[in-house]
Amino acid sequence: MSAKIIDGKGLANTIKDEIREEVERIKERGGKIPHLAAVLVGENPASQSYVRNKVRSCEQCGFQSTLIRKPAIITQPQLLAVIDELNKDEEIDGFIVQLPLPDHIDEELVTLAIDPKKDVDGFHPVNFGRMALGLPSYLPATPNGILEMLKRYNIETSGKHCVVVGRSNIVGKPMSILLAGKGYPGNCTVTLTHSRTKDLKAETLRADIIIMALGKANFLTADMVKEGAVVIDVGINRVDDVTAKRGYRLKGDVDYDAVAAKASYITPVPGGVGPMTVASLLMNTLRASKKEVYG
Numbered sequence: 001m002s003a004k005i006i007d008g009k010g011l012a013n014t015i016k017d018e019i020r021e022e023v024e025r026i027k028e029r030g031g032k033i034p035h036l037a038a039v040l041v042g043e044n045p046a047s048q049s050y051v052r053n054k055v056r057s058c059e060q061c062g063f064q065s066t067l068i069r070k071p072a073i074i075t076q077p078q079l080l081a082v083i084d085e086l087n088k089d090e091e092i093d094g095f096i097v098q099l100p101l102p103d104h105i106d107e108e109l110v111t112l113a114i115d116p117k118k119d120v121d122g123f124h125p126v127n128f129g130r131m132a133l134g135l136p137s138y139l140p141a142t143p144n145g146i147l148e149m150l151k152r153y154n155i156e157t158s159g160k161h162c163v164v165v166g167r168s169n170i171v172g173k174p175m176s177i178l179l180a181g182k183g184y185p186g187n188c189t190v191t192l193t194h195s196r197t198k199d200l201k202a203e204t205l206r207a208d209i210i211i212m213a214l215g216k217a218n219f220l221t222a223d224m225v226k227e228g229a230v231v232i233d234v235g236i237n238r239v240d241d242v243t244a245k246r247g248y249r250l251k252g253d254v255d256y257d258a259v260a261a262k263a264s265y266i267t268p269v270p271g272g273v274g275p276m277t278v279a280s281l282l283m284n285t286l287r288a289s290k291k292e293v294y295g
């Protein structure tokens, strides 16, 4: 089998066009233009690039955006004060604090400080809990982007065996809950695997759908994949490459060419899950501005 490529970039552009049209209608009737703020601490190159992308995508959709940059030496109380201001600012519909944060800052405390009503990343325990219970919430951007891909490509999920590789709070864990949930896309039988899983290959070989969210370049090889499996690659790994303009190349967690020869569907890196994550954040921000989740 040769896999169909899931065009995350194209799909994200379609979603952004849909959002832009809705924003135009909101403008025409004099409604509130969605406004996203992003807090970027320090100079982490990947984080800078992600945040730039998020701000640019806001512009494409006609959103307002505010970028708040703070030096890596910011103290925890100072960062909490920034969050407090954003919580109170009625102009801002939703905001994110880009992770990872410097070591001296407690990410959990920061996440807890965000008003759940403005937590468009869906990282606050209130949103995570509501998501797990199947209540209205802001869904975390990457898992939601993956659900949207499965939906828009009409990929069957009911009764399928899904193996999630990686148990992070922002991808693996919520992804496993959402795919096991009721409805479509969902109703999967899910196995959540991680670094202590005994025989990972035996698990992935049984999977109809594999979600790779480990952060190790080319980790999933063809011998680990069943013929006809759907393979979703969340990894964005920078691999040194002297022939590349920037000195590195982006690689997913999947050994792409060999796995694509076996899979039924596959997402590329770049141009797969990454753009869908940004599209999901925009969808959440639009919902925040319409007060769809919390009234």
Ligand code: GUN
Binding pocket: 096, 097, 098, 099, 100, 121, 141, 142, 170, 277
């Ligand atoms: N770091 C990696 N992914 C994300 C994300 O989706 N949101 C935030 N805030 N930080 C991240």
